[in-house]
Amino acid sequence: MNVTQWKNKMTDLSRRDFLKLIRNGFLYLSGVLVTGGLLRFLSYESEPKRKTEFDIGSADNYPLGSRTSIPEIPALLIHTESGYTALSLTCTHLGCTLEPNETGFACPCHNSSFDEAGNVIHGPAVKPLQVLRIEITDDGNIKVFTA
Amino acid sequence: MQNKPTTFHFLLLIASGLLLAALSFLWWNDSRQPAPISLTPTLSGETEYCLTCHVDLPEISASHPADTFGCVSCHGGERLALNADLAHSTMRGGANPSDFSVVEASCGGSNCHSGSEADDRHHIQRVMTSVQSTYAGAIASIRYTFGAQTDLNAHFGIQAVIDEQSKTGISSLETFNPVDEAHPSIQKFGEECLSCHLHAEPREGEAYARETGCAACHSTKKHTLTTAIPYTQCNACHNRGNYDLRTMTFVERTDHPTQRIDDYYQPIAQFTQCEYTLDCVDCHTRSEVMGDGDIHNDQASIEYVQCKTCHGTLEELPLTKTLTDPNDIAFTLAFLNPIKDLKLGDTIIVTEKGEPLWNTKVLPDGTYEMIGKATNQYFTFRPVMGTACEQKPDEQESHYCHECHAVEK
Amino acid sequence: MRPSFFHHLHPPTIPTAQARWRHTLAAGGTAIFLMLILGVTGILEMFYYIPNPEEAALSVQTITYLVPFGGFIRNLHYWSAQLLLIVSAIHLLRVVFTAAYSHPRRFNYLLGLTLFVIVILLDFTGYILRWDVDICYPLLTGTNLLKTIPLIGDALHRIAIGGGDACTSGLLRMYVWHIFGLTLPVIILGVWHAFRVRRDGGIAVPPPQVRTDNARISRNELVRREVLAMFVIGIALILLSSFAPAPIAPAMPTTPAAIGAAASQSARAPWFFLWVQQMLKWGDPFIFGIVIPIGILVLVALIPYIFPKPADSDIGTWFPKSNRFAQITIGLVSFIVILLTLLANAK
Numbered sequence: 001m002n003v004t005q006w007k008n009k010m011t012d013l014s015r016r017d018f019l020k021l022i023r024n025g026f027l028y029l030s031g032v033l034v035t036g037g038l039l040r041f042l043s044y045e046s047e048p049k050r051k052t053e054f055d056i057g058s059a060d061n062y063p064l065g066s067r068t069s070i071p072e073i074p075a076l077l078i079h080t081e082s083g084y085t086a087l088s089l090t091c092t093h094l095g096c097t098l099e100p101n102e103t104g105f106a107c108p109c110h111n112s113s114f115d116e117a118g119n120v121i122h123g124p125a126v127k128p129l130q131v132l133r134i135e136i137t138d139d140g141n142i143k144v145f146t147a
Numbered sequence: 148m149q150n151k152p153t154t155f156h157f158l159l160l161i162a163s164g165l166l167l168a169a170l171s172f173l174w175w176n177d178s179r180q181p182a183p184i185s186l187t188p189t190l191s192g193e194t195e196y197c198l199t200c201h202v203d204l205p206e207i208s209a210s211h212p213a214d215t216f217g218c219v220s221c222h223g224g225e226r227l228a229l230n231a232d233l234a235h236s237t238m239r240g241g242a243n244p245s246d247f248s249v250v251e252a253s254c255g256g257s258n259c260h261s262g263s264e265a266d267d268r269h270h271i272q273r274v275m276t277s278v279q280s281t282y283a284g285a286i287a288s289i290r291y292t293f294g295a296q297t298d299l300n301a302h303f304g305i306q307a308v309i310d311e312q313s314k315t316g317i318s319s320l321e322t323f324n325p326v327d328e329a330h331p332s333i334q335k336f337g338e339e340c341l342s343c344h345l346h347a348e349p350r351e352g353e354a355y356a357r358e359t360g361c362a363a364c365h366s367t368k369k370h371t372l373t374t375a376i377p378y379t380q381c382n383a384c385h386n387r388g389n390y391d392l393r394t395m396t397f398v399e400r401t402d403h404p405t406q407r408i409d410d411y412y413q414p415i416a417q418f419t420q421c422e423y424t425l426d427c428v429d430c431h432t433r434s435e436v437m438g439d440g441d442i443h444n445d446q447a448s449i450e451y452v453q454c455k456t457c458h459g460t461l462e463e464l465p466l467t468k469t470l471t472d473p474n475d476i477a478f479t480l481a482f483l484n485p486i487k488d489l490k491l492g493d494t495i496i497v498t499e500k501g502e503p504l505w506n507t508k509v510l511p512d513g514t515y516e517m518i519g520k521a522t523n524q525y526f527t528f529r530p531v532m533g534t535a536c537e538q539k540p541d542e543q544e545s546h547y548c549h550e551c552h553a554v555e556k
Numbered sequence: 557m558r559p560s561f562f563h564h565l566h567p568p569t570i571p572t573a574q575a576r577w578r579h580t581l582a583a584g585g586t587a588i589f590l591m592l593i594l595g596v597t598g599i600l601e602m603f604y605y606i607p608n609p610e611e612a613a614l615s616v617q618t619i620t621y622l623v624p625f626g627g628f629i630r631n632l633h634y635w636s637a638q639l640l641l642i643v644s645a646i647h648l649l650r651v652v653f654t655a656a657y658s659h660p661r662r663f664n665y666l667l668g669l670t671l672f673v674i675v676i677l678l679d680f681t682g683y684i685l686r687w688d689v690d691i692c693y694p695l696l697t698g699t700n701l702l703k704t705i706p707l708i709g710d711a712l713h714r715i716a717i718g719g720g721d722a723c724t725s726g727l728l729r730m731y732v733w734h735i736f737g738l739t740l741p742v743i744i745l746g747v748w749h750a751f752r753v754r755r756d757g758g759i760a761v762p763p764p765q766v767r768t769d770n771a772r773i774s775r776n777e778l779v780r781r782e783v784l785a786m787f788v789i790g791i792a793l794i795l796l797s798s799f800a801p802a803p804i805a806p807a808m809p810t811t812p813a814a815i816g817a818a819a820s821q822s823a824r825a826p827w828f829f830l831w832v833q834q835m836l837k838w839g840d841p842f843i844f845g846i847v848i849p850i851g852i853l854v855l856v857a858l859i860p861y862i863f864p865k866p867a868d869s870d871i872g873t874w875f876p877k878s879n880r881f882a883q884i885t886i887g888l889v890s891f892i893v894i895l896l897t898l899l900a901n902a903k
Contacts, residue, residue: 019157019160026163026164026167027166029167033167033170033171033174
């Protein structure tokens with residue numbers, strides 16, 4: 001192989017490599033745009049947002065000392081001397097709805113158990129039940145917020 | 148040779164470049180689109196995207212907040228479409244959903260303006276049968292004059308209407324079709340003189356433009372509904388020109404009058420001060436203007452408010468009523484046009500048919516106050532009783548009052 | 557170098573003549589590429605499409621206007637489908653005009669024709685899935701045509717839309733036919749069709765003993781050409797779908813009275829059935845809507861069987877003499893269909 005041959009070969013090679021580099025760059029970028037577009041297309045939220053605000057009617061419906069289950073939230077509204085408290089009945093483990101039992105609440109899915117104040121008696125749940133924010137509106141209704 | 152860039156490599160390079168360019172264009176084009184603005188009215192719970200383009204529109208009225216009603220429940224249209232042509236293609240009545248051809252779908256419904264007579268929300272039924280809409284009296288009068296009918300009773304309206312429970316004895320009107328008429332003057336009347344009435348298409352031109360349907364009166368400016376209706380709104384029909392009975396033509400005026408007393412179209416008309424200071428709706432009641440649900444023969448049989456309604460006569464004070472029922476219609480009317488704080492225990496003037504003039508009040512000294520519904524102006528006035536008025540007791544209609552009290556033009 | 561999967565789909569070498577643009581018009585390959593696009597975009601649309609009469613048109617509006625790139629995906633699906641019809645027709649014309657249907661490809665000709673018919677039905681059912689006011693009368697008349705067939709008509713009508721009233725029900729059937737009942741046969745018959753092309757000796761050219769050009773190209777070269785063709789079609793489709801929106805109309809109303817009023821505004825058949833709609837104006841729906849179209853289809857299907865066998869040396873050449881009758885037949889059929897379409901458009 002003499003010098004000229006070698007030079008020619010190098011030029012051809014690098015030209016080819018250069019073209020290939022640009023082409024692959026174009027193709028990778030195109031791939032990124034297609035993938036990005038696809039992700040944007042698929043990540044559109046087509047289902048209505050979950051309700052986070054519940055008007056559960058007049059506060060008079062929940063007399064002192066009452067513990068009322070509100071299935072639509074789901075939550076337990078407790079009226080004590082210190083006021084109204086809404087205890088979430090959504091299990092803090094994986095979100096199933098708790099069922100009341102003798103000691104408090106039990107989860108039908110994985111058998112977590114909570115006492116009447118919402119503290120964990122036994123797992124797999126580790127966090128106590130959430131106490132939901134409450135507001136009393138001007139016309140005397142109770143509003144419960146889950147978020 | 149294998150290592151040389153071939154034509155294919157060049158073509159593939161160009162193709163890759165073009166593909167990237169096309170995809171970039173696609174992204175750029177997507178980024179230019181306005182972000183959709185959604186609204187989920189509480190009434191329907193169905194999300195709509197009209198606000199994407201119409202975000203600047205003012206709230207149409209306090210009684211129809213967009214958060215509750217949205218746009219589509221009144222206007223129709225394709226609620227998800229972000230293409231103007233498609234979105235607007237199924238709108239009711241174009242920009243005016245209160246046009247009588249679609250009013251039932253837009254404004255009706257038993258919870259809205261097609262309620263029962265008992266709950267006083269039969270607005271559509273009332274306005275459809277009113278003389279404002281039927282023009283029955285004028286049609287009957289013209290047909291009688293030119294020999295097409297032998298009595299002055301109403302048989303035709305601009306559109307056919309039926310009211311089987313009518314208390315006036317007229318249970319239906321047929322559609323007046325000028326083409327079917329024999330006399331040329333009646334035909335001419337049909338061409339020239341029907342355009343003001345609410346069921347009819349307005350005339351061309353901007354000078355006295357009005358909407359059709361409810362909006363003719365209640366929409367005083369773009370995207371507004373109100374019961375505070377100024378006289379200028381009424382003037383769109385009631386002062387927009389004059390008719391010539393000999394040639395049976397309508398001559399439109401081209402100016403917008405500013406002097407209310409001088410610029411009324413009927414030169415012989417006489418006015419007292421209140422007639423050109425107040426707005427029409429300050430004295431004329433709902434049933435007079437919008438009908439009472441029955442089909443009436445002519446304007447004279449529905450219009451009844453007179454000077455004496457507020458001022459009484461030498462022998463009688465005007466009728467009044469002390470508001471004791473919190474469900475009194477007066478409170479609803481005052482709520483819709485909150486120019487004053489109407490309270491339980493207030494005494495207001497009522498008409499002889501019992502309609503409340505809720506913008507009035509009897510003052511402790513026996514005089515009266517009135518607040519302009521459209522202007523919010525404050526007026527006081529006195530009863531006739533106890534004054535030096537010399538009018539005969541049996542001549543108490545307004546035109547007798549005009550003889551002394553009219554302001555000279 | 558070991559051939560990749562895509563190279564492996566091709567024979568090691570093929571005669572150069574079989575891969576010439578002016579010979580194949582690239583119609584068959586384009587059809588396969590369009591079907592791939594249709595499959596992908598169709599699956600994407602299924603993430604948002606709701607096949608029930610109350611929500612279908614609204615979900616189409618959601619896809620078109622609200623989902624990011626949804627309008628583009630829908631346009632891509634629409635334009636690929638329209639192009640597929642055109643490309644399939646060109647493919648059929650090419651096969652007849654070059655006498656390529658001749659033995660041993662007669663069976664594959666029938667496979668291809670069946671595919672063409674299913675593609676038309678796919679286009680029609682896809683159009684129906686819009687479920688807006690434009691589709692009501694085409695669906696109604698199209699399915700009522702089935703009822704005019706003696707003995708089996710009512711059963712076919714039930715098979716097609718499950719009975720009921722075409723503009724308020726039948727959507728679910730149309731959906732299942734489109735997504736599955738017609739698509740699956742297209743996949744199976746399409747693969748079979750492509751396999752038979754290779755089994756029958758590739759794209760039709762004169763047999764080796766009478767061939768003048770014995771040059772061959774490698775599968776590398778073939779794949780290169782295919783790749784370039786895909787780029788060109790892909791870019792063209794991207795641009796077309798960016799600028800030309802697919803048709804859409806107001807959602808179908810829910811009450812029969814409102815449907816009637818809205819549907820009468822647009823009683824036009826989709827463009828590929830305009831020729832049938834034009835004939836239907838002339839009289840008996842069974843004759844003009846069923847007998848004549850099926851007669852035309854049967855005539856086209858019989859081309860390889862009733863006309864004289866083209867000479868071996870003519871196979872794969874454009875407009876050979878020995879194939880005149882077939883050319884005139886398919887030419888006349890095309891002419892009539894185009895003429896009827898233009899007539900329908902003129903009004």
